[in-house]
Amino acid sequence: MTLVKTKIGRRSFIRNAGLASGGLVIGFNWLASCKMTPEQVNNLPKEWFEFNGFLKVGDNGMVTIMSPNPEIGQNVKTAMPMIVAEELDVAWKDVIVEQAPLNTDIFTRQLAGGSQSIRQGWESLRMAGATAKHMLKEAAAQAWGVSADEITVKDGVLTHQGSGNSAGFGEMASAASSIEVPEEVQLKDNGDFSIIGTDKRNVDGKKIVTGKPLFGLDVYKEGMLTAMIVHPPAFGMKFKSMNAESVKSMPGIKDVFHFEAYPDDVERQWADGGGIPELVAIVGNSTWECMQAKKALDVEWEEASKLESSAYHDEALASLLEKPQEEPAREDGNVDAAFKKATKIVESIYSAPYLAHNTMEPMNFFAHVTSEKAELLGPIQTPEFLEKTLVSRLGLPAEKIDIMMTRMGGGFGRRLYGTFAVEAASISQKMNAPVKLVYSREDDMTQGTYRPSYKVKFKAGLDEDGKLIAWHVRGAGTNDDLIFENRFPAGAVDNYLAEKHSLQSNVTTGAWRAPRSNFIAGAEQAFMDEVAEAAGKDPLEFRLELFDRAINNPVGDPEKNDYDPQRYAGVLKLVKEKANWGSETGKARGVAAYYCHNSYVAQVLELEDTDDMPRVENIWCAVDCGIVVNPLAAKNQIEGGMIDGIGHSTYSAMTFEEGKPQQSNFDNYRLMRHSEAPKNIEVFFVDNGIDPTGLGEPSLPPAIGALANALYKATGRRHYNQPFINEKPPLVG
Amino acid sequence: MATFTLNINGKEQEVDVDPSTPILWVLRDHLNLVGTKFGCGIAQCGACTIHLDGTATRACMLTVSTVGDSKITTIEGLSEKGDHPVQKAWLEEDVPQCGYCQAGQIMTASAFLDKNPNPTDGEIEMAMNGNICRCGTYTRIKKAVKLAAKS
Known part of the structure; x- marks a missing residue:
């Protein structure tokens, strides 16, 4: 057992602070509770006793666990409460899960991003359960006149073998909730886990399959108006004039006005991203009436800055690839000298376009702002930062701003940037009414905040034995410099040079699932295949040789290298075994491995043997993300991440002409569909007992490399430019 | 605006809306049936799929005035207890x-x-x-x- 001080995040365990959340939860209770089975509904306790901000115990032994972080489909709403329940030792069937509202007095890092919810919540979630269990044991010990150390707990039942006493949590809840919070608590050994590591189904599953209100767009409140926005048709344009008066008289329309969501005096947070400062709002009684008014509204725009086209981005990025970085991001040895000595040199350029996030639920938010307070409810990955911006934007103190997160119809990074919530609050303040802002798909797709467009050039040198002696990478992106200079193969090559550039653009960009990794991994792993081929070596063995070097004799300061070569090699070896790599299947195969978000993933991908457009038939995927809290859902994340990577790199692109997005809906922006998806996926987790790391993002990046490498085997051509479907000559025929 | 009587999930429902309103928004904005989702508005993503006389149909492009006596089933009406x-x-x-x-x-x-x-x-x-x-x-x-x- 591990003894931990509860001082870390102790504010979470102070009972009075916990009670502060009560009032807010009641206000939003139509959305709050989930995973109530019919039995639970019939057996709701008469009274709840709050132990800390994370949990309360009912007089009948049922336990409500608050899930602190926003749920975007990464399944933290199931996984985080599982961790609390584990240390509490309550039976999972007796647990009710609720989404916690934003409450910075109780919770830290209520954020969905960077695949960090479980990793960073791990200790506080465990402490929340362990602390409450300690208090329940103390209460039982006092009631029975025995030592708490002699009391055992299982499935919500406290037992003292010696005296023969036994009681459910419900019987002790009242007394236990007033016991002093311990200074330190004991956490379980991994071997004693009975909930963590078991398959638990999505706590919102029943509501999802029966169409119950869960998402931001499902919010309807008494007296609520609907709002839509009109934003500039092109990046670089600003508002000039409009025919608002004739539209205001249309049926159901309340107002049409030009507004700034971010006036100059607003203190912006990073989570405000690149939101468009000037917009037109249309406010009405219903969504369809607003959509009709939007069609009728004629807005004139004028040029405010350069109108950029994709051809410009391509040329500007390409020219950056020819430019050395003044102070290279990392330099080991001397690549120039090594290239002179090399017997073989491989050089390639890879590229990828802008991508839209395209969450299935378009951006939206409910806001009710009065002169006294603000109530906000909707899908947001960064509620804490939204609150800070709203304090500045609305002129209200933080305690007068209530923010509640709904379940989100996808995030992928888009909902890190809560511009839409600030817009909703601005509109509600102006209208002095509760308002739900709704983006159309076109608004959503053409608004910006895109995955940047990237280009990267690799150059590798091999000696006469096929040993990698030099590696040079130079990358560039729009508003982003792409390169992680201390990731593999840094540390595995004597002569290594990493350079990076960023191209400033007025096309706004933001984090998109596995930022940067979502491009650089695929490019690097495809290039690694080219180098292995030039070296005359098996691509998987070639990678393992490099990891051996990084393990046994790392180049430079090993502390600088942003990866553990043992774990990296470990997933490659596991996938090698599971896919039976090296056996002749007669089908085209590719391998790739990558490290990001503190986790390691290796994949072997196999294409169907067909003359048609190649389709992925099988994927074997090995993952080292430490302890897996919920394997059933973890596999879902890994599968989805790979499909995301394969789908986008094959089919998707955002392009621009004179600043205007050329794709606006799913008729011209192609996403992967059922008949194009991989047929079989097998996922294998490394069982090493290390504290959990990222899961929602790490499977995406390498899948693109594995796909490119398999496509080479199938077609005989390397694939350098995403989306691969546009490669000339075409993939097929 | 016009009044329409719709057969939704086995129940007759009356709505007073613009005849061009898609069933998607009739369901969501007027009848509090929010299980049918808005995704694209142009019948490309399928998030708004309902059954129209048993056939899978995109509600975002199905105008209320064209439905007539046809039976609409939404996710809320697929089964009584969510056990389809x-x-x-x-x-x-x-x-x-x-x-x-x-x-x-x-x-x-x-x-x-x-x-x-x-x-x-x-x-x-x-x-x-x-x-x-x-x-x-x-x-x-x-x-x-x-x-x-x-x-």
Whole structure:
């Protein structure tokens, strides 16, 4: 057992602070509770006793666990409460899960991003359960006149073998909730886990399959108006004039006005991203009436800055690839000298376009702002930062701003940037009414905040034995410099040079699932295949040789290298075994491995043997993300991440002409569909007992490399430019 | 504005809306049936799939004035207790990630299985091709459709 001080995040365990959340939860209770089975509904306790901000115990032994972080489909709403329940030792069937509202007095890092919810919540979630269990044991010990150390707990039942006493949590809840919070608590050994590591189904599953209100767009409140926005048709344009008066008289329309969501005096947070400062709002009684008014509204725009086209981005990025970085991001040895000595040199350029996030639920938010307070409810990955911006934007103190997160119809990074919530609050303040802002798909797709467009050039040198002696990478992106200079193969090559550039653009960009990794991994792993081929070596063995070097004799300061070569090699070896790599299947195969978000993933991908457009038939995927809290859902994340990577790199692109997005809906922006998806996926987790790391993002990046490498085997051509479907000559025929 | 009497989930419902209003917004904005989702508005993503006389139909482009006496079934009316074989299979396979598209996926799958109770993998893929899942739950959806077909 591990003894931990509860001082870390102790504010979470102070009972009075916990009670502060009560009032807010009641206000939003139509959305709050989930995973109530019919039995639970019939057996709701008469009274709840709050132990800390994370949990309360009912007089009948049922336990409500608050899930602190926003749920975007990464399944933290199931996984985080599982961790609390584990240390509490309550039976999972007796647990009710609720989404916690934003409450910075109780919770830290209520954020969905960077695949960090479980990793960073791990200790506080465990402490929340362990602390409450300690208090329940103390209460039982006092009631029975025995030592708490002699009391055992299982499935919500406290037992003292010696005296023969036994009681459910419900019987002790009242007394236990007033016991002093311990200074330190004991956490379980991994071997004693009975909930963590078991398959638990999505706590919102029943509501999802029966169409119950869960998402931001499902919010309807008494007296609520609907709002839509009109934003500039092109990046670089600003508002000039409009025919608002004739539209205001249309049926159901309340107002049409030009507004700034971010006036100059607003203190912006990073989570405000690149939101468009000037917009037109249309406010009405219903969504369809607003959509009709939007069609009728004629807005004139004028040029405010350069109108950029994709051809410009391509040329500007390409020219950056020819430019050395003044102070290279990392330099080991001397690549120039090594290239002179090399017997073989491989050089390639890879590229990828802008991508839209395209969450299935378009951006939206409910806001009710009065002169006294603000109530906000909707899908947001960064509620804490939204609150800070709203304090500045609305002129209200933080305690007068209530923010509640709904379940989100996808995030992928888009909902890190809560511009839409600030817009909703601005509109509600102006209208002095509760308002739900709704983006159309076109608004959503053409608004910006895109995955940047990237280009990267690799150059590798091999000696006469096929040993990698030099590696040079130079990358560039729009508003982003792409390169992680201390990731593999840094540390595995004597002569290594990493350079990076960023191209400033007025096309706004933001984090998109596995930022940067979502491009650089695929490019690097495809290039690694080219180098292995030039070296005359098996691509998987070639990678393992490099990891051996990084393990046994790392180049430079090993502390600088942003990866553990043992774990990296470990997933490659596991996938090698599971896919039976090296056996002749007669089908085209590719391998790739990558490290990001503190986790390691290796994949072997196999294409169907067909003359048609190649389709992925099988994927074997090995993952080292430490302890897996919920394997059933973890596999879902890994599968989805790979499909995301394969789908986008094959089919998707955002392009621009004179600043205007050329794709606006799913008729011209192609996403992967059922008949194009991989047929079989097998996922294998490394069982090493290390504290959990990222899961929602790490499977995406390498899948693109594995796909490119398999496509080479199938077609005989390397694939350098995403989306691969546009490669000339075409993939097929 | 005009009054329409609609047969939704076996119940007659009266609404007073603009005749051009799509059923999607009639359901969501006027009848508090929010299970049918807005995704694209141009019948490309399938999130708004309902049954119109048993056939999977996109509610976002189906105007209220064209429905007449046809019977509309939404996800809320697919089964009384949420225990339609397709819904049960979705839970059994733990299909959803974000969950937003799943009502539409379920409505497409249930109408399809009514007409083709023993589909091949290829038939399932073609039937489901109009429904996008941005989270990439396609492999699980296929498993769930096959499981539902068995039961």
